[in-house]
Amino acid sequence: MFNITVIGLVLLDIILLTALIFINNINPQLYQFILYFDLFVVIILIAQFIYKFKNSTSKTKYLKDNWFDLVGMVPEIVLPGFATFLRYFRLIRILSLFRRNLANFFNFLERTHLEYGITLIFILISAASIFYFFEHGINPNVNSIDDTIWYALITIRTVGFGDGTPQTIGGRVATVIIIVSGYWFRQLFGCNYYWMVF
Numbered sequence: 001m002f003n004i005t006v007i008g009l010v011l012l013d014i015i016l017l018t019a020l021i022f023i024n025n026i027n028p029q030l031y032q033f034i035l036y037f038d039l040f041v042v043i044i045l046i047a048q049f050i051y052k053f054k055n056s057t058s059k060t061k062y063l064k065d066n067w068f069d070l071v072g073m074v075p076e077i078v079l080p081g082f083a084t085f086l087r088y089f090r091l092i093r094i095l096s097l098f099r100r101n102l103a104n105f106f107n108f109l110e111r112t113h114l115e116y117g118i119t120l121i122f123i124l125i126s127a128a129s130i131f132y133f134f135e136h137g138i139n140p141n142v143n144s145i146d147d148t149i150w151y152a153l154i155t156i157r158t159v160g161f162g163d164g165t166p167q168t169i170g171g172r173v174a175t176v177i178i179i180v181s182g183y184w185f186r187q188l189f190g191c192n193y194y195w196m197v198f
Helices: 002-022 028-054 059-071 084-100 102-112 114-135 145-158 169-197
Strands: none
Touching: 002 028, 028 059, 114 145, 114 169, 145 169
């Protein structure tokens, strides 16, 4: 369970730091929160690394097999503007944790039905990216990627247009994907909740 928690924290850390690349004029308080959250995750990773290193039978082999973990332990707050690309090395960390705890992780997803949420988030971000690609520079309501993510969230919640309406064919296609995904998720969640209760 601890490793699954670490996976979740690292994944959220990557999402937040990646968002810094796309969001223009981010709120200073939010930026501060992201920096300190990243530092919190890095401290956990360092503590886990030291614990496993001390308890490993062959410390040389452990360092050889896990040296890439050290790359992902450079906090954003230490190297502002330069360390963002290092966060992608965290993917190696996630894959390593997945490999060691794959069965437990999928059992956790099955028990909590978290796979539906992960699928929905993936579809939501993909559709928002498509919407941004077609609508940016044409739609006056679309100035940055966070505008399209907000649009997607409002649209998926209400099963209708969010702030503004799509101006291009590509934007309309992305909107249809968002609406259908929201409807699909509600039906799927409702069915699973029914079977869990009854």
